[in-house]
Amino acid sequence: xxxTDKSKASNSNNLRPSSDPETSQRLLIKDGWLQNTEQQLSxxxxxxxxxxxxxxxVIHNISLPxxxxxxxxxxxxxxxxxxxxxxxxFADIAQLEVSAHxxxxxDGSIIQYISxxxxxxxxxxxxxxxxxxxxxFSIGIELEGTDNIPYEEAQYQQxxxxxxxxxxxxxxxxxEHIVGHCDIAPKRKxxxxxxxxxxxxxxxxxxxxxxxxxx
Ligand SMILES: [Zn+2]
Numbered sequence: 001x002x003x004t005d006k007s008k009a010s011n012s013n014n015l016r017p018s019s020d021p022e023t024s025q026r027l028l029i030k031d032g033w034l035q036n037t038e039q040q041l042s043x044x045x046x047x048x049x050x051x052x053x054x055x056x057x058v059i060h061n062i063s064l065p066x067x068x069x070x071x072x073x074x075x076x077x078x079x080x081x082x083x084x085x086x087x088x089x090f091a092d093i094a095q096l097e098v099s100a101h102x103x104x105x106x107d108g109s110i111i112q113y114i115s116x117x118x119x120x121x122x123x124x125x126x127x128x129x130x131x132x133x134x135x136x137f138s139i140g141i142e143l144e145g146t147d148n149i150p151y152e153e154a155q156y157q158q159x160x161x162x163x164x165x166x167x168x169x170x171x172x173x174x175x176e177h178i179v180g181h182c183d184i185a186p187k188r189k190x191x192x193x194x195x196x197x198x199x200x201x202x203x204x205x206x207x208x209x210x211x212x213x214x215x
Contacts, residue, residue, distance in 0.1 A: 027161060047118060048118060054173065055172035057163060058134060059179070060140060067149065080097065100142040104143050106144050108154030116166070128184045139170070143192055180192050
């Protein structure tokens with residue numbers, strides 16, 4: 001990309017009014033990275049193809065070991081550093097090369113591993129609207145959780161703010177293009193699980209959108 005193209009691209013990103021991060025329900029995104037957010041850089045990514053713009057948001061859950069929260073095992077997994085002997089259940093997964101763009105922990109804090117402008121390896125064999133390989137055109141967000149333990153309100157709030165921020169930056173992620181992993185890989189995956197409250201999430205999206213637009 002030439003310098004001229006780059007400046008054009010950044011100008012077009014600035015067409016929408018930038019919000020004050022102190023007061024708005026938005027997170028700033030620069031060069032594919034959330035600003036003022038913890039970063040743990042993972043090598044488990046690949047480059048996006050220009051003909052595959054980001055048009056889908058996939059919501060997942062993960063906990064390591066399953067059902068236990070806190071600690072650094074999820075980050076270790078996404079960074080390829082999970083110790084196979086740290087827990088009996090890790091032996092089978094320690095060698096996996098998997099990642100997500102972000103994790104939202106139980107307290108609502110975010111860790112970003114992969115630039116949104118690159119592909120994370122979260123969806124696996126998957127299909128959305130007859131299009132396969134969802135990693136090619138999606139962003140993957142992990143909630144620290146399980147299919148059957150209710151998520152924390154802080155996670156719903158942060159997920160909603162993150163989603164609105166992503167929608168502002170990647171406008172092809174319409175509300176109809178926000179799905180669970182279970183929706184794009186129904187025979188293999190169940191996350192984010194039956195406890196994920198889609199109507200609450202969608203209500204928060206609407207509320208926060210109104211708040212920001214009124215500012
Ligand atoms: Zn998943």
